[in-house]
Amino acid sequence: MPGIFRRRWLAAGLILSATSWHPARSQDAPPLPGPPPGVSGFPDGGAMLPPGPDGSAPGITDPPGCTCGTRRGPGRWWWHRTQCKRHLQEHSLGYLEEFNEWPLGASLYAHGKTQVANGEAAQMVFFHYDFIDDTSRLNVRGTDKLIRVAAQLPTCFAPILVERTPATPGLDQGRRLALLNELAKGPFPVPVERVVIGPPISYGLNGQEATITYGSQLNWLQSGGGAGAGAFTSGAAGSFSASGLSGSAVFGR
Incomplete structure (x- = not known):
């Protein structure tokens, strides 16, 4: 007898678990009647716009809110953080109506003008x-x-x-x-x-860098030119002094 009761309780539990996932159609609530004529009420919270000037049909504006839909569980949290339009607009993307795009020519001109x-x-x-x-x-x-x-x-x-x-x-x-x-x-x-x-707002070559750079240039000139020698001005080897560089090979002009 105890085994019969256990099997009955097990069968009843399986039936209840199976029916909990798919509710019977007979238990669904009947559809709500529509609003009477002349009333602009909507169960989803939308608002009716007045008809257009040309007599076109009025539109419906959805209230702002989350676009995650009917997702539930951990998947909804991941979707809300990475894919939800409303969340991304609030934290990174911004709103389209607040976006002020500069004309391409004006933005490029301003960038170049700043560099100049x-x-x-x-x-x-x-x-x-x-x-x-x-x-x-x-x-x-x-x-x-x-x-x-x-x-x-x-x-x-x-x-x-x-x-x-x-x-x-x-x-x-x-x-x-x-x-x-x-x-x-x-x-x-x-x-x-x-x-x-x-202090200078732009930094040139320091003493050690200038000595190496100009020394290499003079070596290229004295050797008759080599790899990259065409980038320099030919002329006699100048000498370094406090009064400036002599010769025609001068950088930074």
Whole structure:
């Protein structure tokens, strides 16, 4: 007898588990009656728009919400974090109605204009090697740069910067006054506030790098040219001095 009861309980449990996955059709609730004429109520929370000016049918706007649908369980959490449109719009994509796209030509022009402005500001810097050692006098390279800077002053409003000399206090102030005196001789007025002292905004070659670079160039010129020699200007081998580079092989112009 106990075995018969156990088999009956097991059969009843199997029947209940099978019917729980697929509910009987007889237990479904009857469909709700539609709204009466003239009433714009919707069970899904939508809103009825007024008819268009040409008498077209009104549209329905869905309320904002999650687009995960009827997913349940761990799959819904993964879908919501990686595929849900509403979640991605809130955290990374943004909303289409808030997106302001620049015209292609305007965006490219603004990008190029910024690069040109940065390049012009970098050319307004006078480094240590633009002056004779431990003096405020410009060398040949510095004099050529001063001519180019004076020609750019009416169109470029970047400050003229003199590289500071922390190892020799007061030398940078003397170089600043020397530049102001030279610029005062030109036709374009330059206020004293435009020539400043500070760290360079662009960094050139340091002493060791310059020695290696120019030494390699002179070796190529003295050997009659070799691999890559066509990129340099031929001429007699120049010598290095505090007054600037002599010869016709000069970089950075």
